[in-house]
Amino acid sequence: MKINKEVRQLSRQMLQASFTDGQLDSGRISSLVDSLIARKPRNYIGVLKNYRRLLRIEVEKRRARIETASEVDRETTSRLVANLKKKYGSDLTTEFVVNPQLLGGMRIRVGSDVWDGSVRNRLERLQQQL
Amino acid sequence: MSSILEEIETKIEGLKTSTTKSNVGVVRETGDGVARIEGLSDVMLNEMIEFPNGVFGLALNLEETEVGAILLGETTKVSEGDEVRTTGKLLQVPVGKALLGRVVNTIGQPLDGKGDIKTDSFYPLEKIAPGVIKRRSVSQPVQTGIMAIDAMIPIGRGQRELIIGDRATGKTTIAIDTIISQARLNKAGEKGEVKDYRPLYCIYVAVGQKNSNVARALAVLEKEGALPYTTIISAPASDTATNQYLAPFAGAAMGEWFMDNGMDALIIYDDLSKHAVAYRQVSLVLRRPSGREAYPGDVFYLHSRLLERSARVAEKFGGGSVTALPIIETQAGDVSAYIPTNVISITDGQIYLETDLFYQGIRPAISVGLSVSRVGSAAQIKAIKQVAGKVKLDLAQFRELAAFAQFGSDLDAATKARLDRGQRIVELFKQKQYNPIPVEEQVAVMWAMQNGYVDPVPVERVKEFQIKLQDYLQTRKESLLAAIRDKKQLDENIESQLRAALDEFKATWR
Numbered sequence: 001m002k003i004n005k006e007v008r009q010l011s012r013q014m015l016q017a018s019f020t021d022g023q024l025d026s027g028r029i030s031s032l033v034d035s036l037i038a039r040k041p042r043n044y045i046g047v048l049k050n051y052r053r054l055l056r057i058e059v060e061k062r063r064a065r066i067e068t069a070s071e072v073d074r075e076t077t078s079r080l081v082a083n084l085k086k087k088y089g090s091d092l093t094t095e096f097v098v099n100p101q102l103l104g105g106m107r108i109r110v111g112s113d114v115w116d117g118s119v120r121n122r123l124e125r126l127q128q129q130l
Numbered sequence: 131m132s133s134i135l136e137e138i139e140t141k142i143e144g145l146k147t148s149t150t151k152s153n154v155g156v157v158r159e160t161g162d163g164v165a166r167i168e169g170l171s172d173v174m175l176n177e178m179i180e181f182p183n184g185v186f187g188l189a190l191n192l193e194e195t196e197v198g199a200i201l202l203g204e205t206t207k208v209s210e211g212d213e214v215r216t217t218g219k220l221l222q223v224p225v226g227k228a229l230l231g232r233v234v235n236t237i238g239q240p241l242d243g244k245g246d247i248k249t250d251s252f253y254p255l256e257k258i259a260p261g262v263i264k265r266r267s268v269s270q271p272v273q274t275g276i277m278a279i280d281a282m283i284p285i286g287r288g289q290r291e292l293i294i295g296d297r298a299t300g301k302t303t304i305a306i307d308t309i310i311s312q313a314r315l316n317k318a319g320e321k322g323e324v325k326d327y328r329p330l331y332c333i334y335v336a337v338g339q340k341n342s343n344v345a346r347a348l349a350v351l352e353k354e355g356a357l358p359y360t361t362i363i364s365a366p367a368s369d370t371a372t373n374q375y376l377a378p379f380a381g382a383a384m385g386e387w388f389m390d391n392g393m394d395a396l397i398i399y400d401d402l403s404k405h406a407v408a409y410r411q412v413s414l415v416l417r418r419p420s421g422r423e424a425y426p427g428d429v430f431y432l433h434s435r436l437l438e439r440s441a442r443v444a445e446k447f448g449g450g451s452v453t454a455l456p457i458i459e460t461q462a463g464d465v466s467a468y469i470p471t472n473v474i475s476i477t478d479g480q481i482y483l484e485t486d487l488f489y490q491g492i493r494p495a496i497s498v499g500l501s502v503s504r505v506g507s508a509a510q511i512k513a514i515k516q517v518a519g520k521v522k523l524d525l526a527q528f529r530e531l532a533a534f535a536q537f538g539s540d541l542d543a544a545t546k547a548r549l550d551r552g553q554r555i556v557e558l559f560k561q562k563q564y565n566p567i568p569v570e571e572q573v574a575v576m577w578a579m580q581n582g583y584v585d586p587v588p589v590e591r592v593k594e595f596q597i598k599l600q601d602y603l604q605t606r607k608e609s610l611l612a613a614i615r616d617k618k619q620l621d622e623n624i625e626s627q628l629r630a631a632l633d634e635f636k637a638t639w640r
Contacts, residue, residue, distance in 0.1 A: 057168065057195055109154070112169035114215075117149030125150075130141070 003050055007043050011050040015058065023091045024058060061111040064094045069102040069118065084110065155197060157181070157212040162415040163205050163370045167197045167214050176256060178217045183207040187214070188221055188372070191416050198416045200372040202237065222252040223380045225387035230331060233348060233362040236373040236380050241364060253383040255376060259438040266444040268478075271509045272330065272396060272453055275311030275566020276304060278496045278559040281518035281576060282525070283481055286509025287330070287394050288442025288451040292473055294458045294465065295483030299495050301457045302343070303563045304481065305398040306350055308455065309334065311566035312396060313356030325616050330453075331388055332360040333397045335381035337374050338404030341366045350564060367404075371415075374408035382439045382452070389443055389450035397440070401457035402433060406469045423468050433469075434476050465500075479503035492560060498525045511569065512619035517576040521555060528552020554584045557592035570614040571600050574628060577620065583632050587639075599635055607631045 014036070018029050033051075036044055064084050072080075081094050088110055099107075104119035155169025165187060173179060179187045179199055185207050191198030201208060202221075223238040226249040233242040240247055268286035285291045293301045309332045319327030334351075336344045344364050351357045361384060365377035378399045388395035399405065406429055413426035421427045433456075440454040456477065458470050463485065465474065474480055479502045488495035507515050531549055535541060541549070558579060561567070567575075575596055578584055587595045603611055610627050617624065 054195065105149075112153050112155055112171040114152050114154045115149055116152065121150070 003046060004043070007046045007050055010041070010047045011054055014047070014051050015054045018055070024055070024062075029055070059093075062088070062092055064088070064092055064108060064110045065097060066094060067097045067099045067102060067107040067109075067118075069098070069100055069104045069106075071098060072096070072106075080108075084108070153216045155179075155214045157208060157210055157214060158196070160201075160205075160208050160210060163201050163372050164412070164415050165199050165201060165208055165214075167199060168195065170197045170214065170216060173197055173216050174218075176220060178219050178221050180215050180217050181208050182212050186217075186221075188376075190412075191418070200375075200412055200416070201370075202372060202376075205370065220254040220256065221376070222254045223383050224249045224251070225253045225384050226251050229361045229384060231358045231360070233344075233364055236363065236365050236369070236377045238380065238384075251387065253387055255379040255383050256435075257383065257386060257439065259435070260441045260443060260447075264443050264447050265441050267508065268442050268451075268505045269508050270328070270394075270442075270451075271511060271514075272308070273311055273315060273566075273569050274304070274308040275314075275568070276307055276494055276561060277567055277572050277575070278494060278498075278561070279304070279481060280510070280514060280569065280572055281559075282498060282522040283479065283496070283501050283503040284505065284507065284509040284514070285453065285455075285503060286442075286505045287453050288440060289479070289503070289505050289509065290437045290440045290454040290456065290477040291503060292456050292458060292477040292480035293483070294460060294470060294474070294480050295495070296460055296463055296485050299483035299485055299488050300493060300563070301459070301483060302347065302400055304483075304494055305334070305400060305455055305457065306347055307564060307566050308332075308396065309351060309360055309398070310354045310356045310564060313351075313354065313359045314566065314568070316359050317355070323612075323615075328394050329359070330394045330396050332356070333363065333381045333385050333395060334360060335363045335365075335378050335397065335399050337365050337377050337399065337401060338367050338408060339364075339400065341368065354564060371408040371411040374405065375412050378402070378405055378436055382436060385452040386439060389441065389452045390448065392448035392450045394451045394453070396453045396455065399436075399454065399456040401459055402473055403459045403469055406432070425468060429469070430472050430476075433473055437473075437476050478505055492556060493563070494559075494561060496559075498522060499529065513573045513614055513617075514569065514576075516620050517573055517580050521576070524548070525552060525555055528555070550585060550589075551579075553589045554579065554587070554592050557589060558584070558596055560593060567600070568611075568615075570611040571603060573614050573620070574603055574611070574631075575599060577625075577628055578632055581629070581632075583636065595639065598639065599632075602635050602638075603631065 014032050017032060018024055020028060036047065066080065077096065085092050102118035102120050105117045107118045108115045153170060153172040155167040157165050158168050159166040173189045173192065175189065175192060177189050179189055181187060185201060185203050187199035187201045189197050189199045224247055228247050228249040232240055232244060232247060235241055268288045270287040272285045272287055274280055274285060293304055295301050312330045312332055315324065315327065316329040318324050319329055334347065344366060348362060351360055363377050363381050365374045381397050385395040385397045406425060409429060409432055410425050414420060414424065418426050437454055437456060440452045442451040443449060456473060458473050460470055461467065482497045482500035483495045484497045487497060527548060531545060535549055558575060578599065584592060584595065610631060613624055
């Protein structure tokens with residue numbers, strides 16, 4: 001995606017203004033977007049698109065996607081979430097997904113970090129090493 | 131059967147299969163051999179990254195929200211949305227003596243159908259060149275077997291000598307001749323015919339060449355018996371720009387193994403113009419800012435860091451060396467273009483080949499005026515210094531006088547003598563391709579020229595005289611040649627023997 005310098009700078013400034021106390025603030029975000037639409041500066045659609053992309057990356061950094069091969073009981077989930085929040089901060093959102101293709105175990109992805117303890121991953125690595 | 135099972139079981143037990151932490155990203159865009167990846171927050175510059183289906187990439191651009199990577203291997207297997215993971219490794223190639231006699235691609239995989247390459251050492255492609263402390267000055271010669279080069283533009287072990295010229299002026303031929311000459315010397319060294327000979331292993335890196343050209347070079351090397359001492363790295367025109375860009379670095383890594391193990395290596399980069407073009411392509415599709423002629427800003431650094439890796443290492447560190455012969459193709463003789471001036475300024479001299487000379491039948495078409503070796507006579511054996519000390523000056527004066535002589539026919543005796551001598555030197559320096567001349571024969575022939583034995587021979591018969599003389603020396607004066615080879619200098623005894631031999635030969639010459 002080719003974007004010009006102005007768009008990049010403005011959308012970055014908007015992202016920086018979207019935080020209160022180091023956390024994304026939905027109220028500020030919507031007011032920023034509203035004021036941008038009201039003022040309609042040059043290339044504002046491009047700015048919005050890039051702002052959305054930056055926000056998505058920012059949200060992904062604070063979201064944990066936990067894949068398991070089968071349903072996990074409530075106690076394990078709450079323990080897991082507590083542990084993850086301790087590591088990544090309290091604003092971490094979690095999402096539980098059941099993925100039978102993992103065959104067994106669990107795979108957690110937070111931002112670009114992945115902890116993979118699934119049986120499928122172990123089998124794949126075994127295959128590579130043998 | 132049970133033992134095999136047990137073996138597999140212990141292997142499985144030895145494998146680490148616990149939970150792993152990795153850093154991943156997602157392919158957002160791919161095409162033209164590059165991919166743009168979101169995520170990969172921990173990736174390092176030049177790190178190998180792993181795509182699904184066993185495809186690897188190299189992270190070259192680390193941006194604010196994206197990573198630009200070039201793909202190695204099958205680029206069609208990568209698609210948008212694929213998960214990419216970091217490996218924590220740098221790209222590396224197999225190195226060692228197992229690669230001699232083989233044709234490999236950029237990442238060291240065999241292309242010659244001679245089976246797997248068995249080696250357990252690997253070197254990273256990019257490595258910092260040896261520093262000041264590790265180096266020593268160049269003093270041992272690389273005998274190219276080409277008389278004009280060995281006499282006037284000597285190349286030493288650890289030197290970087292550029293071969294530059296237009297298309298079809300014999301640049302590759304000089305390189306191939308040099309490889310053949312090394313192979314003959316290596317063989318003689320193995321048989322113990324040459325005293326204290328250090329073998330020189332050759333690496334020929336073909337970048338952006340036609341496959342037919344590479345096949346021809348391979349056939350010549352095979353026919354001349356030079357392949358057992360040579361590795362060919364082929365990144366032909368049909369290969370990806372990524373592979374063409376990395377091939378010279380792979381060659382340098384393979385050469386460095388020899389240097390680190392106290393051996394000598396010679397690397398031919400054929401050619402760096404096409405290498406720069408491949409790098410330009412990679413840079414443009416990665417959207418790096420372009421500069422002059424659309425080359426990226428770091429095209430100078432690309433070649434300087436590559437050629438800086440040639441060195442002669444001090445005895446304390448093994449005493450090995452890597453010599454580089456980069457080749458540059460000019461357009462219509464323009465040495466002031468961007469890439470040629472860059473590489474000229476990096477190297478320790480250049481051999482300039484001229485189209486005009488080539489079509490006049492002066493082959494190798496070396497232009498004496500523009501060719502230079504900044505290492506100079508430090509890289510010549512004493513015998514060559516004794517006989518060839520003034521040849522370059524003689525030839526340069528001859529060229530000057532030849533231009534004047536066209537205007538008037540009245541010449542004084544001294545000028546005439548100088549012109550005659552010049553014409554004969556030019557004839558002597560003509561040499562057939564794939565026919566390197568051993569250094570001792572070069573010494574004998576040039577001694578004959580210096581001492582006036584060639585002057586009475588008509589110009590058109592000089593070549594015949596030289597060939598007959600070499601024949602005569604090989605068959606009748608083997609011991610004299612061996613004495614020159616061993617002593618590496620001309621003393622009174624050898625000179626008197628040479629005089630006697632030449633008088634004898636002259637009597638039979640018709």
